[in-house]
Amino acid sequence: MSDKQQKDAPAYMLGSDQRQEWMRDYFFAPRGIGFSEPGIVPLDDAAMSAYNVAKSSYQIHPDVFNMDYLSKAVGLGKNEIVKRLHRLYDEHLIMFVMNPATQVYGWGLYYWLVKLKENTPRETKAKLSEWYQNKDDICTGYECSGDFDYFNGNHMRVLDNLLADVIEPWKNNPEIEFVHLCPIRRDIRESNVNMWDAPGDSYRELFWGKDQLEKLAKIQDKMDLTDLKIIQALNTKKPMEELFDFKVLADISGLDPKEMLAGIKDVVENKRILVPLFHLNFMKLGLTNHAYVIRLFQTIPSYRKAQIADELSRIPELNNVVEFTDSLYDISVWAYNEISDTKALKEKLNSYSEIEDIKEADIYRQFRRWVCRMDDQNGFWEECVFTDDFLQDRTVKDGIKCSMARKEEE
Amino acid sequence: MKISAPRQYVVDNLKYALSPSSIAVVGASRYSTKVGYKVIEGLKNWGYKGTIYPVNPRAEKIHGLKAYKTVMDIPGEVDLVFVAVPAHLVKMVLEHAVAKKAKMTVIATSAFKEIGRGDLQNRLTQFCRDNKLPLIGPNLVGMGSPYLNFNCGFIPYLPIKGPVAMISQSGANLLAALGTSQTSHFGMSFFVGLGNKADVDFAEFVAYGAKDPNTKCISTYIEGLDSPEAYVKACQSVVREKPVVAIKVGGSKIGVKAAFAHTASENEGTDDAYYDKIFEKAGAIRAGTWQEFLDISLALGMQPELKSDNVVMITNGGGSGLLACDHFERVGMPLTELKDISPSLIQKIRAYMPMFGSPLNPVDIAGTASPIQYKGAFRQALRDPNVDGVIGSICPTAVTDVPAVTDIAIEIYETYKHLGKPFIMECQGGGECNESIMKLRDHGIPAYPTPEQAVNAMVALRKYAKIKKMIG
Numbered sequence: 076m077s078d079k080q081q082k083d084a085p086a087y088m089l090g091s092d093q094r095q096e097w098m099r100d101y102f103f104a105p106r107g108i109g110f111s112e113p114g115i116v117p118l119d120d121a122a123m124s125a126y127n128v129a130k131s132s133y134q135i136h137p138d139v140f141n142m143d144y145l146s147k148a149v150g151l152g153k154n155e156i157v158k159r160l161h162r163l164y165d166e167h168l169i170m171f172v173m174n175p176a177t178q179v180y181g182w183g184l185y186y187w188l189v190k191l192k193e194n195t196p197r198e199t200k201a202k203l204s205e206w207y208q209n210k211d212d213i214c215t216g217y218e219c220s221g222d223f224d225y226f227n228g229n230h231m232r233v234l235d236n237l238l239a240d241v242i243e244p245w246k247n248n249p250e251i252e253f254v255h256l257c258p259i260r261r262d263i264r265e266s267n268v269n270m271w272d273a274p275g276d277s278y279r280e281l282f283w284g285k286d287q288l289e290k291l292a293k294i295q296d297k298m299d300l301t302d303l304k305i306i307q308a309l310n311t312k313k314p315m316e317e318l319f320d321f322k323v324l325a326d327i328s329g330l331d332p333k334e335m336l337a338g339i340k341d342v343v344e345n346k347r348i349l350v351p352l353f354h355l356n357f358m359k360l361g362l363t364n365h366a367y368v369i370r371l372f373q374t375i376p377s378y379r380k381a382q383i384a385d386e387l388s389r390i391p392e393l394n395n396v397v398e399f400t401d402s403l404y405d406i407s408v409w410a411y412n413e414i415s416d417t418k419a420l421k422e423k424l425n426s427y428s429e430i431e432d433i434k435e436a437d438i439y440r441q442f443r444r445w446v447c448r449m450d451d452q453n454g455f456w457e458e459c460v461f462t463d464d465f466l467q468d469r470t471v472k473d474g475i476k477c478s479m480a481r482k483e484e485e
Numbered sequence: 486m487k488i489s490a491p492r493q494y495v496v497d498n499l500k501y502a503l504s505p506s507s508i509a510v511v512g513a514s515r516y517s518t519k520v521g522y523k524v525i526e527g528l529k530n531w532g533y534k535g536t537i538y539p540v541n542p543r544a545e546k547i548h549g550l551k552a553y554k555t556v557m558d559i560p561g562e563v564d565l566v567f568v569a570v571p572a573h574l575v576k577m578v579l580e581h582a583v584a585k586k587a588k589m590t591v592i593a594t595s596a597f598k599e600i601g602r603g604d605l606q607n608r609l610t611q612f613c614r615d616n617k618l619p620l621i622g623p624n625l626v627g628m629g630s631p632y633l634n635f636n637c638g639f640i641p642y643l644p645i646k647g648p649v650a651m652i653s654q655s656g657a658n659l660l661a662a663l664g665t666s667q668t669s670h671f672g673m674s675f676f677v678g679l680g681n682k683a684d685v686d687f688a689e690f691v692a693y694g695a696k697d698p699n700t701k702c703i704s705t706y707i708e709g710l711d712s713p714e715a716y717v718k719a720c721q722s723v724v725r726e727k728p729v730v731a732i733k734v735g736g737s738k739i740g741v742k743a744a745f746a747h748t749a750s751e752n753e754g755t756d757d758a759y760y761d762k763i764f765e766k767a768g769a770i771r772a773g774t775w776q777e778f779l780d781i782s783l784a785l786g787m788q789p790e791l792k793s794d795n796v797v798m799i800t801n802g803g804g805s806g807l808l809a810c811d812h813f814e815r816v817g818m819p820l821t822e823l824k825d826i827s828p829s830l831i832q833k834i835r836a837y838m839p840m841f842g843s844p845l846n847p848v849d850i851a852g853t854a855s856p857i858q859y860k861g862a863f864r865q866a867l868r869d870p871n872v873d874g875v876i877g878s879i880c881p882t883a884v885t886d887v888p889a890v891t892d893i894a895i896e897i898y899e900t901y902k903h904l905g906k907p908f909i910m911e912c913q914g915g916g917e918c919n920e921s922i923m924k925l926r927d928h929g930i931p932a933y934p935t936p937e938q939a940v941n942a943m944v945a946l947r948k949y950a951k952i953k954k955m956i957g
Contacts, residue, residue: 119571131570131573132577134543135554135555327574328576329575329576329609330573454544454545458515458516
């Protein structure tokens with residue numbers, strides 16, 4: 076590298092020795108702003124091609140996934156697997172998605188609980204849900220009943236933007252009893268798959284509890300056990316070579332299979348900034364989530380809080396596990412009502428003397444899965460709307476906003 | 486990829502790009518803010534009468550229309566496949582288009598040669614050529630024709646009907662021209678953004694323009710010619726019948742790099758002189774600036790060639806006359822004094838000017854000129870056998886009835902256009918002048934807000950006459 080190049084080049088890269096150098100100087104990890112943080116891979120980068128080709132074409136080409144691996148894993152012929160994946164997609168039972176490490180990209184990930192006042196008419200809640208469904212600035216959302224009515228989420232770079240443009244409309248609503256902001260400290264598990272913040276080396280490990288898949292196969296008639304095992308095999312941690320068929324990806328795209336493999340391996344396995352996974356449409360499968368939102372005594376030291384979150388993440392029945400920061404609540408864990416012993420889970424939670432309070436709600440509707448819309452009833456299944464506040468100032472009421480936001484306000 | 490001459494199968498199929506009976510929009514979106522939605526919205530809003538097939542493997546319906554998973558799933562015939570999906574899916578879509586026996590494909594998608602994926606772009610192009618499926622793009626904004634109410638792409642405007650075929654490598658400048666068309670009544674016959682022009686080249690659209698009955702002038706905005714030989718051949722076969730205008734950009738030191746980053750145009754090793762020679766050989770008239778490009782295109786589309794240098798300018802403003810005659814000299818075609826063009830015309834024209842007017846050339850019929858005086862002066866000049874072209878100029882003095890003079894100009898033009906002499910107007914002033922320009926343009930008279938623009942237009946008509954004479 077020339078002197079000039081050295082001068083121009085970033086001094087560190089994610090997950091590299093250079094980053095360790097950074098950590099010697101600072102107590103905090105580098106945080107990406109835009110896509111310029113050294114080591115970050117933009118979501119449309121060539122290194123992402125394998126995922127992007129698969130994401131865009133699996134609906135008509137399920138063979139983008141490694142059929143040799145799947146065939147061995149589930150003991151079925153390749154054609155049968157392709158046929159099943161076709162059907163599962165066409166019936167909107169599955170969606171191939173990914174979780175990008177938001178902290179790497181410089182976003183904050185925020186959830187918030189919304190409770191409506193007692194005796195709020197059902198129609199009012201329905202209206203709020205409809206508004207919510209079409210509010211593209213909100214990237215994740217669940218309708219619930221219990222101690223809270225909505226469990227919502229956003230990724231945002233600027234907290235003020237979230238407060239002004241997304242939270243405020245909720246808070247100002249006369250029907251609202253409370254809104255509690257719960258910024259994510261660690262995203263440990265999502266859709267049964269461990270994320271980058273999972274303890275030890277359990278990144279990308281898949282968890283289903285004992286007999287959960289068998290029970291799930293029995294309680295509904297949309298997916299049989301074989302279907303579920305195909306999805307399980309796809310979500311199980313494995314090298315990228317086993318997830319995708321790079322020859323098929325190359326046939327579809329014309330891109331070089333070796334380059335695609337090298338790129339996605341680096342992103343997923345080395346840099347650990349992306350988790351590709353299949354999301355189950357739990358609503359169609361007749362499942363409801365039971366969410367426990369846990370408040371620890373505020374005198375509990377941070378290390379213990381992290382330990383508790385880690386311990387809970389070892390419970391395989393929990394499909395989602397997140398840890399919050401700077402909020403009234405500290406941890407949220409979810410389990411499917413229909414295939415889990417939720418009483419036993421509650422007992423387990425209550426066995427922690429550090430837990431001060433647990434709010435509970437049943438989740439029966441999901442609006443979006445991150446930026447992908449889930450409402451196939453409105454004809455928007457898998458329509459993706461990227462919601463980001465980069466370059467925007469949403470605190471200015473008449474300011475320039477993304478087109479989606481502006482349209483919503485009109 | 487290079488071609489040595491316009492390919493006949495491509496030229497024949499271009500009608501499906503501009504007048505298709507059916508269009509598959511691949512990448513059609515359910516979201517009203519996305520390009521894939523806007524394309525269909527544009528087609529419908531501008532009055533496209535053919536069949537639209539949205540293609541999206543995720544959707545059942547888009548814009549109220551049944552959506553199909555792939556082009557191959559479409560039940561009817563597909564003339565045009567419009568591709569608005571990410572680059573990594575284009576290969577698959579092209580394979581589907583070939584399997585469906587589509588007649589034409591247009592790729593709006595970016596991220597090919599311009600970002601270093603030249604190999605991929607070439608392989609896709611070769612695939613299309615092997616299967617005789619002409620490909621326009623990639624990296625383009627769209628195309629259309631006001632005569633067919635056809636606006637296909639992510640283009641907010643449909644130009645007004647007119648004589649100029651606008652073939653542009655730049656989407657942004659094409660959009661600028663389309664916007665100008667609406668606000669300045671710059672009429673077009675058809676328009677297309679070529680983008681990276683991986684397959685279909687300028688040459689083929691030039692050849693198509695020759696066949697298009699609505700096209701009177703073919704205008705080409707060029708960032709780089711990959712196939713100069715084909716361009717020259719196409720122009721040479723066309724310019725006897727229709728003029729070709731060219732503007733070449735990206736020749737400056739940094740422009741070379743910018744043009745590559747924009748439309749993957751390779752300009753290394755070329756310079757202005759290189760392109761001068763190409764245009765000269767082709768018989769294309771080169772414009773230096775964007776404004777000149779539009780101005781001379783309009784004139785060449787509306788008016789016949791100027792057979793000699795004998796141009797008479799008639800104005801009620803001595804100042805605008807001076808600006809014009811200086812500019813004539815600057816661009817190498819100085820005005821000839823009226824006495825040297827036609828001595829008898831001086832006396833005839835004096836009847837239509839006050840004593841303080843000037844029958845030199847420009848002819849200054851003075852700021853008090855009435856519509857009657859304009860009418861007489863225009864008529865005398867146009868009817869004089871020694872005069873081959875007239876520039877009329879209106880300066881809005883307190884006594885000038887701009888609308889009435891405008892009507893006179895239109896009447897005179899209609900009466901004498903059979904003589905085959907160019908008639909150009911200049912109207913330099915405020916709102917009433919702008920209205921006058923629009924009205925004149927609507928009646929086929931190239932009209933401009935400055936004398937220099939009018940002069941450039943007249944000079945281009947002279948150049949065209951010389952080109953025709955040279956080509957024989």
